[in-house]
Every structure is written in C-alpha cells, then in structure tokens.
Amino acid sequence: MSVATVKIDETIAALRALLGERLSTSRAILERHGKDETFHAAYPPDAVAFARSVEEVAEIVKICAANRTPIIPYGTGTSLEGHIAALQGGVCIDVSQMDKVLKVNPEDLDVTVQPGVTRKQLNEHLRDLGLFFPIDPGANASLGGMTATRASGTNAVRYGTMRENVLALQVVLPDGRIVRTARRSKKSSAGYDLTRLFIGSEGTLGVITEITLRLYGIPEAVSAAVCSFDTLEGAVNTTIATIQSGVPVARIELLDDVQMDAVNRYSKLNYPPKHTLFLEFHGSEASVREQAEAVQAIAADNDGGQFQFTLQAEERTRLWQARHDAAYAAKALRTDCEIWATDVCVPISRLAECILETRKELDEAKVVAPIVGHVGDGNFHVAFVIDTKNPAEIELAEHLNEKIVMRALAMDGTCTGEHGVGYGKMQFLLAEHGGDAISIMRGIKKSIDPQNIMNPGKIFTQ
Numbered sequence: 485m486s487v488a489t490v491k492i493d494e495t496i497a498a499l500r501a502l503l504g505e506r507l508s509t510s511r512a513i514l515e516r517h518g519k520d521e522t523f524h525a526a527y528p529p530d531a532v533a534f535a536r537s538v539e540e541v542a543e544i545v546k547i548c549a550a551n552r553t554p555i556i557p558y559g560t561g562t563s564l565e566g567h568i569a570a571l572q573g574g575v576c577i578d579v580s581q582m583d584k585v586l587k588v589n590p591e592d593l594d595v596t597v598q599p600g601v602t603r604k605q606l607n608e609h610l611r612d613l614g615l616f617f618p619i620d621p622g623a624n625a626s627l628g629g630m631t632a633t634r635a636s637g638t639n640a641v642r643y644g645t646m647r648e649n650v651l652a653l654q655v656v657l658p659d660g661r662i663v664r665t666a667r668r669s670k671k672s673s674a675g676y677d678l679t680r681l682f683i684g685s686e687g688t689l690g691v692i693t694e695i696t697l698r699l700y701g702i703p704e705a706v707s708a709a710v711c712s713f714d715t716l717e718g719a720v721n722t723t724i725a726t727i728q729s730g731v732p733v734a735r736i737e738l739l740d741d742v743q744m745d746a747v748n749r750y751s752k753l754n755y756p757p758k759h760t761l762f763l764e765f766h767g768s769e770a771s772v773r774e775q776a777e778a779v780q781a782i783a784a785d786n787d788g789g790q791f792q793f794t795l796q797a798e799e800r801t802r803l804w805q806a807r808h809d810a811a812y813a814a815k816a817l818r819t820d821c822e823i824w825a826t827d828v829c830v831p832i833s834r835l836a837e838c839i840l841e842t843r844k845e846l847d848e849a850k851v852v853a854p855i856v857g858h859v860g861d862g863n864f865h866v867a868f869v870i871d872t873k874n875p876a877e878i879e880l881a882e883h884l885n886e887k888i889v890m891r892a893l894a895m896d897g898t899c900t901g902e903h904g905v906g907y908g909k910m911q912f913l914l915a916e917h918g919g920d921a922i923s924i925m926r927g928i929k930k931s932i933d934p935q936n937i938m939n940p941g942k943i944f945t946q
Contacts, residue, residue: 491551495575496531498547506534517556517576520563521623523822523872524908529556529570534578538654538662538693541577545691546660548575554937555658557687559599559626563633564825565906567686571941577691579628585609586694593699594651594668599628599692606697615699618643621902622808628692633904634684638807641727641860642734642766643700645902647683654694655682658933668696681928686904687939689932703766706734708800709776709793711783712758716740716843718786719759720836723859725782727832731775735764736860737807740843743814743854743867750813751806756789762807764800807856814854814867821852822872826885828892829863829901838895839864842888849884851877863901890915905943913944 499507508514509531518528535541548555554574561568570576583600590613597606604624607616619630621637629635631653636645643649652666665678682689713719723736738761739747745757763779765772772795780791794800806813815823830838839855846853846866857864866888868881889899889912899905899912914922922944929936929944 492530492553492573495548495551495553498551499531499533499544499575502543502547503533503540506536508532508534517558517561517568517578518570520561520566520568522564522566522908523824523870524566524569524906527569527571529576530573532558532576532578534581536581538582538656541579541656541691541693542660542662544575544577545656545658548937549659549935552935552937554940555687555691556939557628557632557691559629559632560602560624562621562623562625563629563906564903565900565908567633567904567906567939567942569907571907574937579691579693580626582693588613588615588699589668590615592668593701594696595699596694596696597627598694599626599631601627603627603630610699611702614702616702617649617697618700619646619649622811627695627697631683631692631695632685632687634902636858636861636863636902638735638737638764638804638858640858640863640902641736642732647680649698650679650683650695651698652696653679653682653692655690655692657690658935658938662693670698684904686906686942688929688942689938691938705767705769705772705795706797706800707765707772707776707793707795708803709763709765709779709791710755710760710803711763711780711791712744712756712760712789713783714758714787714789716759717836717840718788719761720839720859722761722779722783722786722788724832724835725786726779727860729778729782731778732767733763733775733779733860734766735762735804736858737762738839738855738857738859738864739807739810740855742852743810743856746813746817746854747806747810750816751802751809753806758789762803764804769795810854810856811867814852814869817852817854818869818871820871821869824868824870824881824885825865825903826868826888827863827865827901827903828889828897828899829861830892830895830897832862834895834897835859835862835864838891838897841891842866845884845887849880851880851884853884858901861901862897907941910942910944
C-alpha cells in the first residue's frame with residue numbers, strides 16, 4: 485500500500501471519529517461532490533465531510549493538514565469551471581449545513597451569515613425588514629461559494645459584484661487557524677486588504693466560514709422592460725449608450741436571437757425571436773418611469789422595436805426566471821447534449837466589437853451557441869451546446885473558446901468576468917496577467933498553503 489493511500493485512510497479514520505455519519509464515502513455522494521454544472525469531467529473526492537461549525541471545519545482541516553490530504557470546499561456545486569473537482573482526491577468539506585443568518589444590523593445595512601446560506605434564503609430572511617442583498621448570479625448559490633468565486637450576475641451593473649459587497653470574512657487557514665479579515669466598518673485603511681485576497685480565491689487559500697455583507701433598502705418601485713432589435717449591433721449600442729448616459733439601470737441583459745428562440749420555447753414566452761434586451765429599473769415610481777423613458781428613447785435611436793414596460797411583480801418574476809433558465813433553454817436546443825458555458829468581459833467601449841465578431845465566428849462555424857450577457861458591465865457568455873461524445877465538436881468548441889478569450893484580452897478585457905478560473909481556464913491566466921503577476925500569486929499561495937492542500941490544481945499550478 486502506498487504512502488498516499490495510508491494517509492488518506494488515516495485521514496478518513498480520524499474524520500469518522502470526529503464526525504460519525506457526517507463523514508461519507510458513499511459513491512453517489514462522492515460523485516455529486518466532484519461535478520459542477522458544466523461539461524467538465526467529474527473528479528470525485530475520497531470522502532465528504534459535512535461540517536456544522538467553524539470549530540469543526542478547523543478540526544477537519546487540521547486532520548487533513550497532518551496527513552497532507554487535499555481539501556476542496558463545497559457550497560452548492562453550481563460553479564462553472566471545475567472549481568469543486570477533486571483533481572488529486574482528498575476530502576470535500578461541505579458547508580451546506582452551516583446555513584444560519586447570524587446577525588442582521590438594519591441600521592448599518594449589513595448582515596453576517598454562515599457560508600451555506602443561499603442568496604434566496606438570505607433575501608427571504610430580509611424581506612420583512614425592507615432590505616435585500618442584490619448579487620444574483622442566477623443559480624441559488626451559497627454565499628460562501630459566491631464569495632470564493634467573486635460572483636456577480638444580473639444586478640452587478642448597479643450594485644457591483646461580491647468584491648464590492650463583502651465587508652469582512654472569517655476563514656479557516658490551511659493549518660487550521662481561524663482568522664477574521666476585517667471589522668464591519670464600511671471602510672478601513674488598516675493594513676493589507678485580506679478580505680479582497682480571499683474573495684475570488686476559489687478555495688485555494690482557506691475555507692470561508694463566515695461572511696459579512698452589505699445590504700440595501702428594497703426600492704419603492706421596481707419596473708421591468710423588454711425591447712427587441714433586428715440587429716445585434718443595435719441592442720449592444722443601446723446598452724453602451726445607456727451606461728454612458730448615466731441612466732442608473734439596475735439590470736440590462738442581452739439575449740441574442742438564438743437564445744430568445746430557445747427561451748420562448750422553454751419558458752413558454754411569445755417575444756419576437758430577435759436580439760433582445762431585458763431591463764430593470766429601481767427607485768421611486770416616478771424615477772423608474774423616467775429611467776425607462778430615457779432608455780426607450782435610446783433604443784428608438786438604435787432601431788429598437790416595441791418597448792414593453794411593466795411594474796407588475798408577477799410579470800417581472802416571470803421575465804427574470806426565463807433569463808435565469810437561459811442555460812436550460814439553450815441545452816434543450818439539442819437532445820443528448822451538454823452546455824459548455826464560457827464568459828469574458830471587456831471595457832464597455834469595446835463591447836459591440838467583441839460581441840459582433842464573436843457572433844460572426846460562431847455563425848461561420850455553424851455551431852449552436854447562444855450569446856447572453858450582463859452587458860451593462862461589458863460581460864457576456866457563450867453557451868456552446870455540444871455532444872461531449874463527439875471529439876470533433878469538443879475540439880471546435882475549444883478552438884472557438886480560445887479565440888473568444890484571446891479577443892477579449894486583446895481588447896484589454898479578462899478571460900472570465902464572473903465564472904472564475906477553476907481548472908477550466910488556467911491556460912489563459914498567464915496571457916492575462918503575465919509571468920511576474922502569476923509569480924506573486926504563487927508566492928502568496930505558497931506562503932499561506934505551503935503543503936498545497938487547499939483545492940490544488942485550481943487557478944494555476946504550484
């Protein structure tokens with residue numbers, strides 16, 4: 485028996501003594517914890533530890549560290565670039581049972597939660613207080629996972645991403661120490677910004693066990709609007725003009741004609757199967773109407789069609805549920821196929837050029853690949869609908885994905901606006917940041933995690 489096998493056996497034995505039935509080696513549970521929501525290959529862990537407190541997480545980490553056992557943090561498994569794959573085996577720490585809203589401070593507009601709390605759960609808890617948390621990546625993701633992947637979503641154009649909305653963290657380090665990165669104050673000049681270091685670290689530096697978040701008052705009025713365009717350029721230029729004009733739009737989402745056709749079929753809608761903008765406005769009733777009228781005028785200048793506006797909550801909910809179901813709608817375009825979702829983000833001034841060139845390449849390649857995007861902040865997604873059993877389709881998708889990413893980088897953009905790196909986009913990180921920056925990242929990783937046990941094989945190789 486190899487040394488590695490002995491160590492994982494020792495780890496499992498120690499964890500079973502600590503957790504009892506909350507340490508699982510069931511094949512079904514292992515497989516579920518090694519696969520995210522994309523086509524990326526599954527890599528199950530050797531065991532799954534269901535933690536219920538920060539103290540348990542610390543003890544689990546100490547046991548793993550003593551045996552050099554890899555650790556993979558897990559929230560809800562909705563990541564998109566292979567973040568939860570146990571590439572080297574090891575122990576998955578599932579924090580879904582750490583699901584308490586610990587303290588709401590209404591006067592300070594902040595809340596402290598455990599990492600297993602989901603965004604929908606938090607907003608249900610806050611509703612009666614007249615408050616909400618705006619970050620909405622679509623999936624009902626855990627807040628710990630959203631922090632670890634620096635999530636954003638449909639509201640980011642107005643409210644920012646997790647980076648702007650996390651005030652402080654509690655983290656278990658790779659040696660089992662428990663640290664707090666900041667206090668609840670809205671700003672600080674005291675020392676290194678450790679909070680931002682862990683936001684987006686994808687589980688490679690520690691296990692997030694507590695998050696303090698900014699909150700916002702629920703707007704007096706919320707309205708939604710839909711507008712279709714004959715050309716993709718018209719829809720994108722409307723987005724750019726809206727942002728540059730300073731209209732405080734809360735959401736502005738682009739669905740190209742391929743995606744709108746899919747959404748109409750899947751969600752039983754009857755919008756024109758054209759390039760379409762979904763918008764949302766927050767404020768007083770007068771201000772949301774004023775915002776909508778401003779965007780309507782901009783859309784008309786770009787040959788936009790009928791501008792459908794509603795203040796009714798049911799219509800808004802139906803609209804945004806259809807947007808969140810876009811991936812499932814795309815998948816339904818081809819039977820027995822999977823979604824390979826990729827994303828990039830560019831400066832808003834280069835958005836039209838980037839999207840139009842991307843759409844042209846996709847059409848010329850004759851692939852089924854709708855485009856959707858949080859275009860208000862320059863971020864868009866391509867959903868390749870591919871037969872993963874067909875090597876030629878995989879090769880073509882890889883080729884097109886690389887062209888999309890390299891185009892975004894050439895426009896001073898990023899290889900991923902919100903999906904993260906995981907192991908799916910590691911090859912693009914050097915092109916984006918350069919060798920010296922990657923060297924600094926590796927140095928930080930090594931200083932915090934010298935044994936390389938925290939989610940190894942993600943973001944970059946050590």
